[in-house]
Amino acid sequence: MFKIEDIRKDFPILSRKVHGKPLVYLDNGATSQTPIQVINTIVDYYSNYNANIHRGVHTLSQEATDKYETARYKIQNHFNAKHAHEIILTSGTTESINLVAHGFASLLKKNDEVIVSSLEHHSNIVPWQMLCEKTGAFLKVIPMNDEGDLVMEEYDKLLSKKTKLVFVNHISNALGTINPIKYIIEKGHQVGAAVLIDGAQACPHIKPDVQELDVDFYVASAHKMCGPTGVGMLYGKESWLKKLPPYQGGGEMIAEVTFEKTTYANLPHKFEAGTPNICGGIAFGTAIDYLNNIGFDNIATYEHELLEYATKKLLEIEGLKIYGTSKNKTSVISFNLNGIHPYDVGTILDKLGIAVRTGHHCAQPIMAYYKIPGTVRASFAFYNTKEEIDVLVEGVKKAKMMLS
């Protein structure tokens, strides 16, 4: 097991103050903080070998290309993809999803069906709604229950030969539920549907094996995995990526261009038009190294302890209700105080130096299910401590006192 004091030293931001109080950062579900190793990679890139990649014969360009492609291998290994060219570097999860949705616009027909879950982030609902509007396909939704689990019997009923695509998040951002994706993928494949799993919330906590899952597409963002913002990835099975048309036209994604006809580059470059976020991609690689050095088993064990401790402590506060009580969840606690708006609680907590997320968490259908305007969401990372949870609990008590 790691030493938490050592880990915290890796994150310069954790020693800053907010409103004169030590920062307690519990908004890891929105974005994770950045360790010095990743920051150093970014500084090193711009200090020593900033250049455009894949084109230059000069040394800087070659160095940058090597490091960028090394990052792709790191991502490949991390997710256990069969080929490096099955890893497409994107600007993040949202772009990855849009890339696939765009590609399927030419593969779907009228009356085909697309299944999403009721636990989705808006970025995993809206692109599919747009796709359905464009193609005349129908969007079907897997319902959830009070605990925040998806109802698998209902999923089974939704599946048919008409189902062409299934999109589910690995972990719900609003509630922390870990969805039974293995089952979802298997069942989807039985009717011949492709399955995309949104791993944005899962990847900071879990190391997914895309071959073992047999998933068709898996997407994630670097900035939730201790990497920088503006970079992410799409894993796609080679056969699917070959079938999908390019997403954007531009440099890098072409093999040959004449005014009569352009032939597209091979994978992965077919989907990587223009100059990519080179520095971000390389730093994403460093972030993956960093997390693997700590070890995902260690991370899971430690975060589970934090979750149990925080759940127990928060539930001792009278009138506090936790939303999302699945047996399978990660270190996310969405809660409300009876009769108090989450925005008010978040404002008071901010004054105490505690960063939480308040609102609907871009998952309005979930809030509609519970008939609430939103929640306060505390999401923990491996660099958080039980002492910080104590500060949160005291902060919530203070908010309750002031706001009641």
Next chain:
Amino acid sequence: MTIQEIQNDIKDEFSMFDDWEERYQYMIDLGKTLPLIEPKYKTDDYIIKGCQSKVWVHADLIHDKIVFTADSDAIITKGIIAILIRVFSNQHPKHIIEANTDFIDDIGLKEHLSPTRANGLVSMIKQLKMYAIAYQTQLQ
């Protein structure tokens, strides 16, 4: 009282507080004095779109002065709108349009003034002034 005089009063009241807690507690208490909007106006037509909490505002022209009523589902937001209404209600539209709102800065609520802030204080001020512009046109 003029808008400026009311603003000065509010500044005086807030200057008595030593820390954010007292300021917020006072604001929360002010929220309880908010002249509440009639239920029939508590609809989407009267909502000020902020990201997180809902705010409804209604304005009546009584003689040549505007009387505001409002409500919110969040207490702190209610306090903020109560302060604004105390400043702007029962004033001539022209004076509302011309008023500046620097006092918000002076009472230690500057952080709420940022246009990106989710509570929509900027949208609230804008909406109150929009009502004033509409009624000003009517008066002319």
